[in-house]
Amino acid sequence: YKEISDVYVLGTSPGNNYYRNIYTFLFRLFFIPDKKVDLAIHRNTPNNIRNFILHILEIKKVKLGKFIFLDDGFYLFKNSQIPSFLDFDTTMKLSQFMFPPKKNNTENIYISRRNANWRKVINETDFHDCLSKFDFEILDFENLPVIEQINKIKRAKRIISPHGSGLTNLIFSDPKSKVIEILNNKFEKQLSLLYLKYKRISSYIKNTHY
Numbered sequence: 001y002k003e004i005s006d007v008y009v010l011g012t013s014p015g016n017n018y019y020r021n022i023y024t025f026l027f028r029l030f031f032i033p034d035k036k037v038d039l040a041i042h043r044n045t046p047n048n049i050r051n052f053i054l055h056i057l058e059i060k061k062v063k064l065g066k067f068i069f070l071d072d073g074f075y076l077f078k079n080s081q082i083p084s085f086l087d088f089d090t091t092m093k094l095s096q097f098m099f100p101p102k103k104n105n106t107e108n109i110y111i112s113r114r115n116a117n118w119r120k121v122i123n124e125t126d127f128h129d130c131l132s133k134f135d136f137e138i139l140d141f142e143n144l145p146v147i148e149q150i151n152k153i154k155r156a157k158r159i160i161s162p163h164g165s166g167l168t169n170l171i172f173s174d175p176k177s178k179v180i181e182i183l184n185n186k187f188e189k190q191l192s193l194l195y196l197k198y199k200r201i202s203s204y205i206k207n208t209h210y
Helices: 018-031 047-060 088-098 124-133 146-154 165-172 189-195 197-205
Strands: 002-005 036-042 063-070 075-078 107-111 136-139 156-162 178-182
Touching: 018 047, 018 088, 018 165, 036 047, 047 063, 047 146, 088 165, 088 197, 107 146, 124 136, 146 156, 146 165, 156 165, 165 178, 165 197, 178 197
Parallel strands: 002 075, 036 063, 107 136, 107 156, 156 178
Antiparallel strands: none
16 A cells, blocks of 8 residues: 555545535535645546635635645555545535525526536527526536635526536525426436435525425
8 A cells, every 4th residue: 555644635536526526525624623734635636626625725724735646546544634524414504604605696597517428408509598588697617616606606596407516516505596407307216316416405405496
């Protein structure tokens, strides 16, 4: 095993999964006890997630010494901190506390997946005029910094999106938001249970989720 010492093992998704990075890993940053740390993350972590890590560290007034990049494989960590993963309720409470939702939201947003390889609306451009008629802003979250994605969700009154990781940001949404999640109706029943995670988030926050 490769040995690594004196680090805070944050971890990130090897497959660059936005949901896993935000929901599973990054909230563990709030439990760093030190004022300066070296952080161990996966080498595949994209720049927008690295920048969001720096944003959280700034909120906590923690100085980053350096990133330690991990590859797939096994490591022996010495004199290091490996925080526990948080349960659903703790993650939700922490997200609402650290990034409180806005009040009296008025914006409407459509989260496009036009550049994704799957789960995208093939004829999306056919209803752009309809979205514009009802003052929906069409957004490609893939090209937005994480903090800007969060702020867009926080200001949104109505949210429409195909099922996808952009809906992870619902954990920062206002309880009065209305969400339409577009799903493929050909999913088998048991497989569709895997796609209820965003509705679960809305249920906790008390959004109206269709």
